[in-house]
Amino acid sequence: MALPAMASDVSTIATTVCFACHGENGNSITPIFPKIAGQQRVYITKQLKEFASGKRANDIMVPIIQGLSDTDMAGLGAWFSEQKAAPGKVEDGELAMVGKRLFHEGNVSTGVPACEGCHQADGEGNERYPRLAGQHQAYSVSQLNNFKNGTRANDRGKVMRAVAERLSEDEMKAVAEYIAGL
Numbered sequence: 001m002a003l004p005a006m007a008s009d010v011s012t013i014a015t016t017v018c019f020a021c022h023g024e025n026g027n028s029i030t031p032i033f034p035k036i037a038g039q040q041r042v043y044i045t046k047q048l049k050e051f052a053s054g055k056r057a058n059d060i061m062v063p064i065i066q067g068l069s070d071t072d073m074a075g076l077g078a079w080f081s082e083q084k085a086a087p088g089k090v091e092d093g094e095l096a097m098v099g100k101r102l103f104h105e106g107n108v109s110t111g112v113p114a115c116e117g118c119h120q121a122d123g124e125g126n127e128r129y130p131r132l133a134g135q136h137q138a139y140s141v142s143q144l145n146n147f148k149n150g151t152r153a154n155d156r157g158k159v160m161r162a163v164a165e166r167l168s169e170d171e172m173k174a175v176a177e178y179i180a181g182l
């Protein structure tokens with residue numbers, strides 16, 4: 001963070017407004033609200049701008065960020081990316097083992113690429129790809145479905161839609177279970 005004054009404004013927004021759904025420091029405890037603590041800075045800022053512009057639709061998020069400036073969005077991306085992410089919890093170990101294979105190897109018979117190719121082997125992502133590690137199962141499944149049915153179409157070059165359209169419902173659940181434990 002270059003400007004200390006901006007940092008304090010941003011942390012106030014984060015700990016009052018965003019806190020209501022995304023929880024303490026972005027570690028949401030409610031499955032429908034994504035964890036954003038430790039998420040990639042570039043990715044967070046991109047999502048906020050796209051909720052604002054209508055490129056990513058969501059009835060809950062869109063009205064909340066209407067009052068934010070580009071500077072706020074960049075600052076919030078930096079602030080949440082620096083928060084320590086709390087680990088997720090695997091609820092079904094057997095299902096997670098099925099998902100593990102898909103995550104690291106993909107599914108050759110249906111043309112699903114390995115998730116690790118973009119999201120990294122530990123699910124931490126990088127400047128180009130979001131962090132998935134520790135995310136709530138229900139949220140991951142909801143986004144995979146959104147990409148598959150086109151409700152979410154803000155992935156450049158349709159990279160994520162091309163992956164999701166090849167996933168079955170069972171594969172989505174399995175890979176989301178594995179991701180929760182990364």
Ligand code: HEC
Binds near residue numbers: 021022
């Ligand atoms: C009233 C609840 C609510 C509040 C308050 C809220 N959010 Fe969200 N946020 C959501 C929901 C629900 C989603 C998931 C949207 C979807 O399913 O596409 C979301 C998604 C996001 C995402 C995308 C996460 C991802 O992994 O793609 C980011 C980033 C985000 N919110 C940041 C913020 C910030 C920053 C604030 C504070 C300025 C905030 N949110 C306030 C409910 C909320």
Ligand code: HEC
Binds near residue numbers: 115128132140143159
């Ligand atoms: C070719 C690269 C690529 C591969 C392979 C890939 N993804 Fe993605 N994924 C992306 C990109 C890029 C985004 C973010 C799109 C955006 O900017 O909104 C994304 C977003 C996601 C999201 C939404 C994250 C969030 O916080 O909302 C999930 C969940 C996801 N991917 C799961 C997977 C799974 C599971 C696999 C393997 C079956 C996979 N991805 C394979 C590139 C990839």
